[in-house]
Amino acid sequence: MASYLQTAHPMKHAIDILSTHPHPSPAGSTDAWTQLIKATADCAVSCQICADACLAEEKIDMLRRCIRSDLNCATVCEATLKLLITQTERDQAVLKAQVEACAKACGGCAEECEKHAKMHAHCRICAEACRACEKACQQVLTTV
Numbered sequence: 001m002a003s004y005l006q007t008a009h010p011m012k013h014a015i016d017i018l019s020t021h022p023h024p025s026p027a028g029s030t031d032a033w034t035q036l037i038k039a040t041a042d043c044a045v046s047c048q049i050c051a052d053a054c055l056a057e058e059k060i061d062m063l064r065r066c067i068r069s070d071l072n073c074a075t076v077c078e079a080t081l082k083l084l085i086t087q088t089e090r091d092q093a094v095l096k097a098q099v100e101a102c103a104k105a106c107g108g109c110a111e112e113c114e115k116h117a118k119m120h121a122h123c124r125i126c127a128e129a130c131r132a133c134e135k136a137c138q139q140v141l142t143t144v
Contacts, residue, residue, distance in 0.1 A: 011038050014037070018085065042129050047073045050126035054066055054123070102133065107134045109130045
């Protein structure tokens with residue numbers, strides 16, 4: 001399964017469907033927006049997996065804040081993704097506020113995961129996903 005996940009094209013079908021939308025949002029078709037869609041999906045899943053891995057660690061008390069941060073970030077990324085893929089009657093003000101919140105959640109989660117990165121590989125990888133999503137959010141915010 002790991003080899004499939006490493007070679008599959010994440011979000012390929014979703015991106016293909018967005019490109020066929022009868023009334024696509026002009027902003028939704030740019031590379032920056034496509035990258036943000038992929039980054040929010042990847043970050044949401046990465047945070048969920050990291051939280052689960054943290055729960056399996058022996059010193060769970062030391063990871064409590066990390067787990068909470070992972071779960072919060074996953075929730076924010078999922079909500080952001082839902083707004084990003086909405087093409088019909090998109091509310092730009094709400095979307096901008098959500099992308100700003102996503103950047104903040106990802107930055108905070110990355111900071112927390114980085115504290116545990118030397119001891120836990122799952123935290124290191126999650127921090128990388130969070131930083132990538134934070135960067136993708138910041139890139140899109142320059143176009144909104």
